[in-house]
Structure formats: C-alpha cells, structure tokens
Amino acid sequence: MSRKNTAAAALAALADPTRRQLIERLKAGPKAVGDLARGVPVSRPAVSQHLAVLKAAGLVRDVAAGTRRVYEIDPKGLGAIRAWLDDMWGDALGRFGAELDKEKDDTV
C-alpha cells in the first residue's frame, strides 16, 4: 500500500466512534479482545471486526500472549495520517527556500 493509501485507511478507520474508543482503551496498554469488548456498547464479534479494520489501517497490531492474542497500538500507525502531509510540506518549503536563493543569485 502506498503511504497516501495508508493514511487514507487510517483516517477512515478513525472516523468510527467505537474504533476511536478502542484506540483510547489501548492507549493504557495491550488488551485481549474479551477485555476490550467489556465497556463498549457492541458485541464481541463486532469488536473483533473493528480491530481487524484498525489492524488493516496500521493503527493496531496483535501479538501472541501465551495462548491468546492481545491487541496494542502500533506505534508506526498513527503517524501515517500526517506522514505524507509532512513530506509534502518539507518538499514545498525546500523549494520555496531554493526559489529565494535563486532570486538572490539573479539579482547579484
């Protein structure tokens, strides 16, 4: 997936309030699906489905913990939202600075 598509997937995943709630709960540390399902107003299968979307968007990852799997925030995922904007502005401002350098040379 390109960086732009990764960012779009992350944005779409965060548009859902239940998924934002799951992310908020995961900020406190890794949790199993069952733990996450308690305290959110949707069924456990629905929580699994939301987690699958968050995982596909690069926002969470699942890791083995003994015989079960726990979910945690993927530290690389949240940055995807702003990574391509950051790149774009870096590129644009670099060219802006170079443009002024060039003007200066032209007027010497």
Next chain:
Amino acid sequence: MNSPTISPAPIRKTLLVKADVQRSFTAFTNRMGSWWPRSHSIAASPTVDVIIEPRAGGRWYERGEDGSESEWGKVLHWDPPARVILAWQLDGGWKYNPACVTEVEINFTAVDAMQTRVEFEHRHLERLGENAAAVRELLNSGWGGILELYGKLVAGAEDAAK
C-alpha cells in the same frame, strides 16, 4: 458527550531564507506557483499556477493547464509581511471539502536585513478524520472488505462532525 479523539501532532517546520521579510512574504504568498512541487496537485490537468488572493477571505486555489481552477482553501488571516493563516480544505483523500478545515500558519521574522526566519505550522490534523471522503477513496480504490463497513463509517463520520 466528551468523545475520545486522536490528535496527531501539528506539522512544524522552520527554515531560514536568504531574503528580507517583505520579499519572503511576497514569494510565499504571491508566487506560490513558481515553487510549489508539481507532484502535489488535486487537478486532472497539470498545474500551471497556485494562487493565494491577498486578503482575508481570499481564495487559495490551483490553476490547471486547461484553465480549470481547483479550490484548496481560503485566507483566514492576512497580515503582511509578518503572518498569513490559510484554511487547508483538502481532506484526507485529497478532495476539496469546505467542511474540512485544517489550518496552515506561516510567520515571517527578520533575522537581519538579508535573512528571514520562516516558521510553518499545519495544525488541527485530527479534523482530517472527521469526514467520509477518505472512505470514498477507499471504496474507489477497492480496498478489501470496506463495502460492508461503509454505512457504519459514514454514520460514524456524521456523528463525529456534529
């Protein structure tokens, strides 16, 4: 309701440019088309210019080779040559969306007669997630499994926008 939100950090950049404050401000706001990377465009037609109308409320848009104009946003604050604040109204899917407003602020400060410090910030990036356009892009690009979730996502985005 105090709903949880995800707030990406603002994008901040500082650079020193070799020009006085007035020239720096003018080059940024009046000649964006001469330095804007052509790879970053939302128009179908190749970009020939990027225009910021020099007043509060002015438009910010690109002009294509075929004469078409594509909105990017508008001027929120116009204070030459010290500061300009722009509304970036492109959403997470690179589509113009007047309801989606993130802010771009640029401050120009004299270091000496020959140099200006340019401080750049693009903020409120969390607002990029409060619309369904990114979902539409995913639909268009055929991202697997998203069709089932489409209704739910749009409903969520509408709730978030209230």
